[in-house]
Amino acid sequence: MDMPEEKSGGDTVTARPRRRQARGERRIAQLLEAAATVFCTTGYTAASTSSIAREAGVSPGTLYQFFPNKEAIAVELGDQLLKRWHATYGEALTPAHLELPLEDLLDAVLDPLIQFNFENPAFGVLMHGSDIPGHISLEHDALHSAALTRIEEILAGYLPDAPRADTARTARMVFTVFKGGLDLILAAEPAEREAYIAELKTVLRRYLDPLVGCL
Amino acid sequence: MDMPEEKSGGDTVTARPRRRQARGERRIAQLLEAAATVFCTTGYTAASTSSIAREAGVSPGTLYQFFPNKEAIAVELGDQLLKRWHATYGEALTPAHLELPLEDLLDAVLDPLIQFNFENPAFGVLMHGSDIPGHISLEHDALHSAALTRIEEILAGYLPDAPRADTARTARMVFTVFKGGLDLILAAEPAEREAYIAELKTVLRRYLDPLVGCL
Amino acid sequence: MDMPEEKSGGDTVTARPRRRQARGERRIAQLLEAAATVFCTTGYTAASTSSIAREAGVSPGTLYQFFPNKEAIAVELGDQLLKRWHATYGEALTPAHLELPLEDLLDAVLDPLIQFNFENPAFGVLMHGSDIPGHISLEHDALHSAALTRIEEILAGYLPDAPRADTARTARMVFTVFKGGLDLILAAEPAEREAYIAELKTVLRRYLDPLVGCL
Amino acid sequence: MDMPEEKSGGDTVTARPRRRQARGERRIAQLLEAAATVFCTTGYTAASTSSIAREAGVSPGTLYQFFPNKEAIAVELGDQLLKRWHATYGEALTPAHLELPLEDLLDAVLDPLIQFNFENPAFGVLMHGSDIPGHISLEHDALHSAALTRIEEILAGYLPDAPRADTARTARMVFTVFKGGLDLILAAEPAEREAYIAELKTVLRRYLDPLVGCL
DNA sequence: GATGAATGAGGATTCATTCAT
DNA sequence: TATGAATGAATCCTCATTCAT
Structure with a gap:
């Protein structure tokens, strides 16, 4: 009644649509691109999450906001390439x-x-x-x-x-x-x-x- | 036959240097065998010198008495296998x-x-x-x-x-x-x-x- | 009754500030309840502000709009329980x-x-x-x-x-x-x-x- | 025959006696003392392995040569106190x-x-x-x-x-x-x-x- | 030679907190 | 307000390598 923002949109029913902002999508693309670069340069095993973050020009924390670990990056990158x-x-x-x-x-x-x-x-x-x-x-x-x-x-x-x-x-x-x-x-x-x-x-x-x- | 360089450095007595050499050769063989095992188990990149030493039953220090670094172990192992x-x-x-x-x-x-x-x-x-x-x-x-x-x-x-x-x-x-x-x-x-x-x-x-x- | 300080700042219209206040109170209650749950589950030291926000179903930013830091949450929760x-x-x-x-x-x-x-x-x-x-x-x-x-x-x-x-x-x-x-x-x-x-x-x-x- | 050092001592039979040097024992004592201090100062939960190492005046790596993790330190300290x-x-x-x-x-x-x-x-x-x-x-x-x-x-x-x-x-x-x-x-x-x-x-x-x- | 100790930089990951939208 | 993004220091832990004994 006095929380009109929660009525807007039909998304109250679904469990938190986790709506991602455009900036986030861009960051993900950036990170995947950086990961591709690093994987190609040093190989997957030797690639470090920090180096990927650095290559993407973001802090390590930012990377972990989008990917839980290195493997997830590889998986996502693979999916994207596919x-x-x-x-x-x-x-x-x-x-x-x-x-x-x-x-x-x-x-x-x-x-x-x-x-x-x-x-x-x-x-x-x-x-x-x-x-x-x-x-x-x-x-x-x-x-x-x-x-x-x-x-x-x-x-x-x-x-x-x-x-x-x-x-x-x-x-x-x-x-x-x-x-x-x-x-x-x-x-x-x-x-x-x-x-x-x-x-x-x-x-x-x-x-x-x-x-x-x-x- | 193919190790003439190891004859150089004629120490005082006769038996000693031979002995020492033999021990060294044994150690090296031990270490290379261990390296082969570890490389096959974990891959080269993930293999650690400590794990090789442990597998060989010697201390890390000993390993470095025979090989200057991890790469040298791989090189030597390759030579030996050849x-x-x-x-x-x-x-x-x-x-x-x-x-x-x-x-x-x-x-x-x-x-x-x-x-x-x-x-x-x-x-x-x-x-x-x-x-x-x-x-x-x-x-x-x-x-x-x-x-x-x-x-x-x-x-x-x-x-x-x-x-x-x-x-x-x-x-x-x-x-x-x-x-x-x-x-x-x-x-x-x-x-x-x-x-x-x-x-x-x-x-x-x-x-x-x-x-x-x-x- | 016991929130007279929240009347100050008489904005233009009548209904708005009341509404906003009520929503804020609700959020605070939500957050405190979430904090209680998390504190009981993981203990105070290990409780993270993000986990509290998540439990409350809001973003970290929202949490910090009502509490300056983790300690303040505990203090407020204590007051509320009292x-x-x-x-x-x-x-x-x-x-x-x-x-x-x-x-x-x-x-x-x-x-x-x-x-x-x-x-x-x-x-x-x-x-x-x-x-x-x-x-x-x-x-x-x-x-x-x-x-x-x-x-x-x-x-x-x-x-x-x-x-x-x-x-x-x-x-x-x-x-x-x-x-x-x-x-x-x-x-x-x-x-x-x-x-x-x-x-x-x-x-x-x-x-x-x-x-x-x-x- | 030409590895006389392995004949010495009757310990060839047992699996690597893992003999610890006096220095190591001293380090362990030092680390446990440092851990006691840190635990008392900050509490167990908030105590970090780095702070313990720092308190003991050694590098983090040294700590991990003797204890696999924080819990092991607490266990060992408890045993020692007992x-x-x-x-x-x-x-x-x-x-x-x-x-x-x-x-x-x-x-x-x-x-x-x-x-x-x-x-x-x-x-x-x-x-x-x-x-x-x-x-x-x-x-x-x-x-x-x-x-x-x-x-x-x-x-x-x-x-x-x-x-x-x-x-x-x-x-x-x-x-x-x-x-x-x-x-x-x-x-x-x-x-x-x-x-x-x-x-x-x-x-x-x-x-x-x-x-x-x-x- | 051999050992175990020591190092310290680097890796993955978390988190309180701040910022832009 | 609310959100999700961003940060960066701090955490735990590993490892190649060196050192003292």
Whole structure:
């Protein structure tokens, strides 16, 4: 009756809409960008929350107002990159592509992916996970399994009759080869870049050609 | 045989320096073994010198009597593993192998390598380097370039007329694929292991077959 | 009635300031209730202003609009509890009670007090002060000295001829025993509660009986 | 054979005797003393490990070489004080004391205890626990239950036929009264001290007299 | 050589409090 | 007013490295 502000808006019913101010959204974007930079510079393991905050030009406390810990930053960054990927290039692969010869499919899939990784190098860092062998940490799980699932889908489209286990194994191998090749491409001197891109496509084409051929 | 520098400094008596040396060698071996264990468990970045010392059953001070810092431990461990590799399987690849069909060559090269990696998982950890993208740290450089050089030699044996740059690129790609595949193999459940080994060989065979064929 | 200072500042219209005041009172009550809850859950020292604000469903900024710091919250909460005590049970002790035998007086004093503490557990928390020995922090001073004064008055009623210093000492001892006993009672399992209440009364009765008897 | 140092001493069998150097022992004593000081000054909750280290004149790292966290310091300090108590006054209470009249027993028990608390004020701080109501933290548990058990034993000596539950309750009440009285004594001005000591004894004597009398 | 002690900077995280909107 | 953002000092704790014995 005398607290009119609590009547306004239909949000009294829901539990505290936790409405975020525009400034906050900007800070989050800033922090994620800073995190991407730091992850790329020092790697995930060695990245410190302070360095991320410093890179973002804010105090440590501010970072913790938006993220509970380092892992959450990585997770959020991964999510954001995934979204950005879908928004930018995600539609590039239509069902029609699956009708193309393998060589063209690889172009259609890899070129945007490589392009995206050049524009967002943190993507690759997060895909790799930490340096503990055989251990994909939770942080990067989403990215990792999203990629894997996508590859499996494409493969299953080509090879609907292959046993699941085989497709899964092939998908893993393809993903692994891709990650490795991507590293090579990103690390290569500009003059060598195209050659490495071609080489990665060659590996994958030769690997997959017989599979697709038996279609 | 390969430690002539340790003969220098002829102390007074005969037996003493030998003894001391032997103890030192033992300590170093102890420490390197501990380092291998710790690197495999926690990864290189997260490994602490104290944990290595503890694992080796010595005090931190002792560790620093033999190694100036953490990186030196990794370097030395890499060297040792390389030596061990040469001592154990190094001779397996005779010039005669180069006459074999590719499939057999891959068996001859990869099987011992995979076997060795199962026995010395630290090998793989060191080959990978830290999680900084495009950055092979000094620690693992020796391992890395030794492997690369070896692959280049083999490739050059098969393709003596190919341009250097091409061979180098192919070698890098082969090495990268191998590292990725090895991870998959080591991480796979025992039941899946053989299948992943076969898959890795398949990738490499299909990749290299056309190159070798044009011989 | 007891907030005349809030009438000052006669703004333009009539209804506005009243409204604002009422809302403020509500917020303060909200915050104090939240503070009581948090103090009881985590103790005063570990209670954070943010947690109090969160518990009250407001932002930290809002809290600081009504209280300059954490201590002020405790002080205000103490005042409020004291007022509530007076309003609820304060009149229970009429001069007539002082004519009663000690046993009945103890019942008359302790039962409502214990009851009140069950209903307002923050009362006890504030009475105790922090865990710094020999140090009743300012926050809880009001509560503390109000209680002490009250006990002294009652004792003085019984023992008008006793030296001040003695009465003061006895009052302190009574208060201390009461606080300790209250803790025991509040911490006891329900089945044991009555027994602990009886025990506390026993201690005090036996302690005070000789004093009162010499009346 | 060439590591003679490992043959010396029969300690090769046991798992690393973790032999502590004299300096270390001294540091531990220093740190515990510093902790006692800080606990008494600021209370347990507000005491920080850095302040303890600073008080001891060492770096934070040094503290953590001997104690894994703040709680461990409190536990160790409690143990040490308990040992010191037993070593200094522990033998004061012989079975013969139980034959004494209550008044003398109280003198025999309380005087050394009070004396010890004057000499070791941290004892009281640890006995009290944190400021969370109804919550004796693990840190002080040992001290707390040791005291309680002792009181129960004495009471059981006097009242062998009383039900366990009653003795336990009485013991708790006695302990609580003692703790409260002790605080009063320690906080009192020197001139008042003796009077408060007498007062505490009076409370306890009057409380326990009837129990003992009914023997 | 070996040990355990010592260091101090750096890391993650919290929190009382202030500020801009 | 109310909000959420911002701060920065302080907390606990770790670690590579050095030192005294």
